[in-house]
Amino acid sequence: MQFRRSDFADLSYFLEIARHRNFRRAGLELGLSASALSHALRGLEERLGVRLFNRTSRSVTLTAAGEALHAAIQEPFAQIGQSLDIVNRFRDAPMGRVRLNVPNDAADHLVAPVLPTFVERYPDVELEVSVSNRLIDVIEAGYDAGIRYGGTVPEDMIAQRLSADIRWIVIASAAYLKRFGAPQHPDDLVAHRCIRIRIGDESLYRWEFERSEEHLAIAVPGSLTVDDGRLGVAAALEGAGLMYVADTMVREHLASGRLKTVLDDWAPIGGGYHIYYSSRRQVPAALRLFIDLVREMAPLGL
Structure with missing residues (x-):
């Protein structure tokens, strides 16, 4: 079939729905309503001639066709995102978006002190901080990174120290x-x-x-x-x-x-605060800027 310009956007929507397994959460990530996202997905499914998700009132799961499509396009789309991030390094003013999951103690004493400097220094970077003490899979939940005490970071993640012990x-x-x-x-x-x-x-x-x-x-x-x-x-x-x-x-x-x-x-x-992120992804430039600033200001020592 012929690839249309709208297919690129719809495929990116498909990847977000697959990641979140939820139309509302995927819509929040994309800045779209759940109904608009559902409409776009139906259009993609009609053009492809296959159902990509099994949808019930309680769950959203990939069909076999959806699994195959997800496996085929996830890496190419990730590479496109990394390429755009590389280009962003040549801008005078860095831009991008970073979503962090942070426990409340770290939010108060580690993150909050650096926020005024971060927004002043990087006004074109969107930084979204979600504060929660619940242990979640930050990548599955759509975050770029999380912060935890040392020793509690999942083993399959890359971790960087942000504070003293x-x-x-x-x-x-x-x-x-x-x-x-x-x-x-x-x-x-x-x-x-x-x-x-x-x-x-x-x-x-x-x-x-x-x-x-x-x-x-x-x-x-x-x-x-x-x-x-x-x-x-x-x-x-x-x-x-x-x-x-x-x-x-x-x-x-x-x-x-x-x-x-x-x-x-x-x-x-005990081990101090560490930021952690997937070892399978290139670190977004905007996330790197945040890490560097926390380490530079070191509100809890380093």
């Missing part, structure tokens, strides 16, 4: 410590009110401690559970209980005396 501490307000006292050993936590943490895989985090050769992971008790560190810190400030946090989250409160640390000799050091 992080110390994990237990904090509480002076009022809480005056009322309940301070634990002297991690085992003492079973007799305390602890603000528990639900992490990205929906499990409850076991507080980890180290001293010399001893390593402990404590399933702490507590009636309050949060999946947002900011909420937990706010509760700790009001005396709700002990909380296990990265020291980067509470440095100002520690300096002001509003929060105190306990079990200091048990505080472990």
